[in-house]
Amino acid sequence: MNLSQRLVETASEFKGKPAYYFMDQPTSYAEFNGAVNKFASELEVLGVKKGDHIALLLGNTPHYVIALYGAMRVGATVIPVNPIYTPDEIGYILNNGDVKVVVMLDMLVPLAEKMHGHLPKVEHFILCETEADKGEQELSSLSVYTKMKSFTKMIATGNPVYNGPELQDDDVAIILYTSGTTGKPKGAMLTHKNLYSNARDVGVYLEMSDQDRVVTTLPMFHVFCLTVALNGPLTQGATLLIVPKFSPAEIIRLVKKFEATVFAGVPTMYNFLFQHEGTTKEDLQSLRLCISGGASLPVALLENFEKKFNVMISEGYGLSEASPVTCFNPLDRPRKAGSIGPSIVNVENKVVNELGEEVPVGQPGELIVRGPNVMKGYYQMPEETEATIKDGWLYTGDIATMDEDGYFTIVDRKKDMILVGGYNVYPREVEEVLYAHPEVIETAVLGVPDPNFGESIKCFVVKRSKDVTEEALLAYCKEHLAKYKIPSSIEFIEELPKNTTGKILRRALKDQVLQNN
Template sequence: MNLSHRLQDTATKNPDKIAYHFLNQSSTYAELNAAVSKFADGLQKLGVKKGDHVALILGNSPHFIIGMYGALRLGATVIPVNPIYTPDEIAFILNNGDVKAVITLDLLVPLAEKMNAILPKVEHFIICPTGQVNGEMDLTSLTIFPKMKSFTELLTLGDLHFESPVLDDEDVAVILYTSGTTGKPKGAMLTHRNLYSNASDVAEYLKINSDDRVITTLPMFHVFCLTVVLNAPLMAGGTLLIAPKFSPKDIFDIAKNHEATVFAGVPTMFNFLNQYEESNPEDLKTLRLCISGGASMPVALLKAFEQKFNVLVSEGYGLSEASPVTCFNPLDRPRKPGSIGTNIVNVENKVVNELGEEVPVGQVGELIVKGPNVMKGYYKLPEETAATIKEGWLYTGDLAQMDEEGYFYIVDRKKDMVIVGGYNVYPREVEEVLYSHPEVVEAAVLGVPDPNLGEAVQAFVVKKSNSLTEQELLQYCSEHLAKYKLPSVIEFIDELPKNTTGKILRRALKEAVLNK
């Protein structure tokens, strides 16, 4: 069984059940399943076949769901990409991921045109209409015009009775690119078994069912949303309440108008909802569960939100390499604020020392994970894979401890990683951009507390001359990095603190920031 086949089964058993609401439109499971089959056939007619790689550069929309499930039904591998990435970042993923077809918005056609020359493997750009494009754009003048196809036409011309090829559970279904400590993203290969098992186990653990109406405002290209807010509810036959973007007003309106039962978000979202001056707790009265992930939620915020809106918030933990969920606070036992909860169904977490031996209760060690959700490996990186997966155990790099009741607590995150509004930022990636500027001698990047985003990126730079300004360097960074990766502050200093071997002492920099 896989996600595409499960959708087909649900459509057969409950054809008239609403699968999703999006703005002023909705779709039944029968309609969604038909669109998925037609799109799969449309892709096949373009020459896309089982094993080919298809990128989705899309925001939250039905296009994303139909595009992903259609590609999966065909047996293609899906590569979701953040649409706010810079051309450099997108081009790296598309080239490294050997992408054959790209599904993207008409708003991004100029971006596709700009990147076309450096994307020799991309044969098709499948364009989704937004209704926001200026009609004066002369598409025929673009060099990518011969490669451009219409998402709508593929649906129209596709055969409703498309027959999916035989799919093996160990076939790679999705490659999720996650920033690596080397500064370049790594593609985590998730199989059909990985995704199906984790969505099924999350649905069982959190009791997600066909009566649930789940607010889908987390970005669909992010693994948190992909499994917990998209695949799990669809697998259970629930209804997605799709929000194109996060807005406190929109979330309250959607919850009230559609009697939402589940909301999932990163702590930043909960903070904005809690602080929204026009909020009315009555608008969220139908919620039975809120889910928090992506970063640790401050206990004070968790308690304030629960008290204000009278709803349980369950914190969990996951990582792309685990599809992603390994832990959640259980619903049938006491929830422990500050904890990431206990093992979900079929997944085992363990805290070990440097020798891989399990440490005693309460002792800090590295969190490792085992289960059907653990990735196949990193795409084209066998050495990285071998260093991360040992004897079936995924080494997360996160420091944790377990209490006597089996609840886990994250003590520290992967070394030096910064989490900005739920998104992972690796300092090395930002530092490489800073170092590429001709006026920069040295640079160090770290995370600092931020009241709205949880953490923000701060850079310390040693420059060659006084002519370089903070604004100039920020502008340079914005040309190479996504907005959430940009430093909020760039502080120029005469020298970076180092140890006797010349290694930069980040801890000394962080202490200096916190002591100001």
């Protein structure tokens, strides 16, 4: 079984039921599957063969979902790309990923015109029309014009009945380029088995059904959305409420209008919803479940959100290399605040020391994972693959603990750990204390060079009131933290830098500190 095949089954079972809403307009499962067939058949006409690579430079639109499933149906490998990356970042991925076809928003035509001479392997640019017709004459003056195709025309002329080549479990379905916090991004190769098993297992674990309406506002090019808010729900016959861009007001409107039952977001989104002026428990009363991932959710925010809106947040954990989900707080057992929960079905997690030996309960170590969701490897990077996957186990680079009930807690990223005078300090434990202060909206903690202790702790804080001072927050930290964990300085900032999924970018803050010093 794979995602493309499962969609055929779901479309047969739920023909007239909405697969998704976009701009409040429904598209049925039968219509969605027909559009997938049309796009796949037209890709074949363009010369796309099984194993070819297709990049998607798209935001949250039906174009993305149709192109994703259409590319998989023709047997191609999909490479999702953040459309707001710089030309250099996009160019690296397209060239490194041996991309043959690029599916992109029409507003990116200037980018295609600028870049196509540096992309010798790209044969076609498929434009997804979102604006008024640019006019054939305007486009025909471009040097990239001969490589351009219209998404709309492909859907209009494609074959609604299309089977495509036979797909094997081990065929690579998607290559996800990691954020590249240490050097150039690496392409994690996820097979059809990886993606389908994780989507199915997450859907079942979170008790998704054809009665669910899932708010899909996380970026579709990101693996969290891909499995939890897109593929997982679709395997169960649920309906997606596609949101082009996160906005607290728009989320509340959609939840109320369509009686949404599931919301998936990163901690920043929960913070914005919680802080949004005028929101009440009634605004989100149809939700049966909220899902958090992408970064650790501060316990204070989790508890405040649940108390205000009377809805449970299930925090989980995943990474691109694992398709991504490995853990989730369960729905049929107690949820533990601050924990990422136990292993989901069919996936194993354990905590090990530097020698790869499992550590005792409660002791921190590196979290490692194995299961049908673990990637095939990094694209054209055998050495990096060997360093990451050892004896079938994926080494995540995250520090975690496991309790006596098998619940895991992420302490921090291995690379983010701060060494203060020989003592290990994990940014998250300092951040948890600051988030509990009523005047703190957001915070990020990092280590900075210190001539006496090797590193010291610096905090960036977005505050609620202009009256709160650094001295007051440092005094608060002294009440709740061991001496070596107390920040050496706190800097107030208007807004924390974030990536497109809302994850706080500690690296950008560290670069800022180093520049100022």
